[in-house]
Amino acid sequence: MKYFAGIEAGGTKFVCSIGDDNGTIIKRHSILTNSPSETIPAIIEFFKPYHDQLLSLGIGAFGPVDLNKTSPTYGHITHTPKTQWKNFNFLGAMKAEFDVPMEFDTDVNVAALGEHTWGEAQNLENFLYITVGTGVGVGGMINGKLMHGLTHPEMGHIPLRKSPSERPDFEGICPYHKDCLEGLAAGPAINTRWNVDHSSLLKPEHIAWDIESDYLAHAVVSYILICSPQKIIMGGGVMNQSQLFPMIHDKVKKLLNGYIKHPSIIDHINQYIVPPGLGDNAGCLGAIALAQLAYQKR
Secondary structure, X not given: OOEEEEEEEOOOEEEEEEEOOXXXXXXXXXXXXXXXXXXXXXXXXXXXXXXXXXXXXXXXXXXXXXXXXXXXXXXXXXXXXXXXXXXXXXXXXXXXXXXXXXEEEEHHHHHHHHHHHHOOOXXXXXXXXXXXXXXXXXXXXXXXXXXXXXXXXXXXXXXXXXXXXXXXXXXXXXXXXXXXXXXXXXXHHHHHHHOOOOHHHOOOOOHHHHHHHHHHHHHHHHHHHHHOOOOEEEEOHXXXXXXXXXXXXXXXXXXXXXXXXXXXXXXXXXXXXXXXXXXXXXXXXXXXXXXXXXXXXX
């Protein structure tokens, strides 16, 4: 039996998976995002029993990453805040172990590909996938192609107005920008603002979620006005707080104030801004889908 391999390399953990043609996950395994010297051997160990059965490998990585295939640093994680991974040749490390076709992209683009192949974005040509977790990342498709450009989208770092409910002593945690979207709305920002170990410890009625929905709604409005997506999918650990979706829906409509007169927003916003259809499997299934593309291009 032949299989496709996928790696979803996130800021907290790497999810390695083995899948088939139909997007069925045969086996998956999570590995903590420690140093490359710890994480890479664990990845190799997971795939080793399938070495002779692998058709191809798809990799979605936290970034920034180099996606330019003509660049000498293609496949590298570049100037990431995770200092141990800075300028690490991730794709090269995999090619040194596995002689199969490979494709490499951002973790959010890969999750978007998973949703396009088997989830909420099937049959759509223009959509966004937003992940709100350890960081904030945005990927998706424009005209049926994954979003690439000068580098790749970094919409998690857009500047925002401070929420009226924001704590006056909280400056944001992004090491580059302080109070960008990621600096104000990522999971660690919530934890730091309220001095908790994890945002899930905050009750649904806590003011934290009003602030969080302010920032996410403002970002979504910017994305709607710039990209005009057919759907917006929001995943990641922070979005497991189900009360956020109706709050974001209401605030997006108020901020747009009727300017975008489309039924998807005016009448059906709960079907327009949605959680991933694949749930927590969007990333690992997207990596499998990317592996399938790699095999088709061989």
